Structure formats: C-alpha cells, structure tokens
Amino acid sequence: MKPQFSPLTIQNSDPYFELHKQGQYSPWSRKIFEDCLTKPYFAYSLDHDNQPLGYYIAMTVLDEVTLMDIVVSSAHQGxxxxxxxxxxxxxxxNQNNIQQIWLEVRESNAAAINLYDNAGFILVEQRVNYYPSAKGKEDALIMCCYLG
Known part of the structure; x- marks a missing residue:
C-alpha cells in the first residue's frame, strides 16, 4: 500500500504536532499549531500504515498561498x-487557481532549498537575522513559485 494524504485537523493532529516539535529549532505552541489547522489555513498529512510520515500547512489569501510549515519525520527523510x-x-x-506560492526557508536548510529549486521556486528576497538558531540568528530566504 502506498502512502496516503489526508486532511490534517485539530482532531487528528497529535502525532503531527510531535513531528513539528522535532522538526523545528523554535517550534510553535500547541495553540498556534491548532490555529493553523483552521481557515484560512489548510493542511494535509502523509501516512503509511498509520505511521505519520509528514505534513504541510499552508494559508490561502486571495490567489496566493503561503507554505507555513512542511515537515518529514526524521526517520523517513531522504x-x-x-x-x-x-x-x-x-x-x-493548481486545482484551486492559485497564482503564486510563497515560503520562507532557513538559509542553512540545503535539502529544502534544493527541493524548492527543483519544484520551480525562485529566490525573491533574503531576510537577515530572521530565524533564531543555536548560533544566534540565521537568515531566511523568501522564495516564490509562480503558477499562472
């Protein structure tokens, strides 16, 4: 059986909040995570045999989407x-006539940057000292994928 996508809701979010905490240097609170599972946000999980593999959370504003968070379980990366x-x-x-997808990524996250590059995202801007990190602050790269 292949992995399955399902809507991610507050009711089924426990294992994904755990993935979120594992995947972030400074994770959101449970309340913020749950708030991001209500409109105008949308979220999907990816599972295999009831094993949580990953998820994403995005937000729609008019004809643009912002990818807020995307995480793959450390045990299933690569x-x-x-x-x-x-x-x-x-x-x-594409099915919902979205024109642009925006995201921010840590400049040190080479695997994610490569993934986004390969999907057609382009670098639009760099935010200096945006993310907290073990060494103080880290720049964020703002990327966009133009769909329409």
Missing part, C-alpha cells in the same frame, strides 16, 4: 516524502 508533500501542495494550488 525517501522522497518531502517531494510528495510539495507536489501535493502544487497540485492543490
């Missing part, structure tokens, strides 16, 4: 699940 999650988001956006 298996193409990040690409599957991103492709699901792109498909969702």
């Amino acid at each position: 298996n193409g699940f990040g690409k599957s999650l991103l492709q699901h988001l792109l498909d969702h956006c």
Whole structure:
C-alpha cells in the first residue's frame, strides 16, 4: 500500500504536532499549531500504515498561498516524502487557481532549498537575522513559485 494524504485537523493532529516539535529549532505552541489547522489555513498529512510520515500547512489569501510549515519525520527523510508533500501542495494550488506560492526557508536548510529549486521556486528576497538558531540568528530566504 502506498502512502496516503489526508486532511490534517485539530482532531487528528497529535502525532503531527510531535513531528513539528522535532522538526523545528523554535517550534510553535500547541495553540498556534491548532490555529493553523483552521481557515484560512489548510493542511494535509502523509501516512503509511498509520505511521505519520509528514505534513504541510499552508494559508490561502486571495490567489496566493503561503507554505507555513512542511515537515518529514526524521526517520523517513531522504525517501522522497518531502517531494510528495510539495507536489501535493502544487497540485492543490493548481486545482484551486492559485497564482503564486510563497515560503520562507532557513538559509542553512540545503535539502529544502534544493527541493524548492527543483519544484520551480525562485529566490525573491533574503531576510537577515530572521530565524533564531543555536548560533544566534540565521537568515531566511523568501522564495516564490509562480503558477499562472
């Protein structure tokens, strides 16, 4: 059986909040995470045999989407699940006449930057000292994928 996508809701969010905490240097609170599972946000999980593989959370404003968070379980990284999650988001956006997808990524996250580059995202801006990190602050790269 292949991995399955499902809507991510507050009711089924417990294992994904755990993934969120594992995947972030400074994770959101449970309340913020749950708030991001209500409109105008949308979220999908990716599972296999009831194992949480990953998820993404995005927000729609008019004809633009912002990718707020995308995480693959550390035990399942390197298996193409990040690409599957991103492709699901792109498909969702194309089906809903979204024109642009925006995201921020830590400049040190080479795997994610490579994933976004390969999906057609381009670098638009760099925010200096945006993210907290173990060494103080880290720049954020602002990227956009123009769909229409």
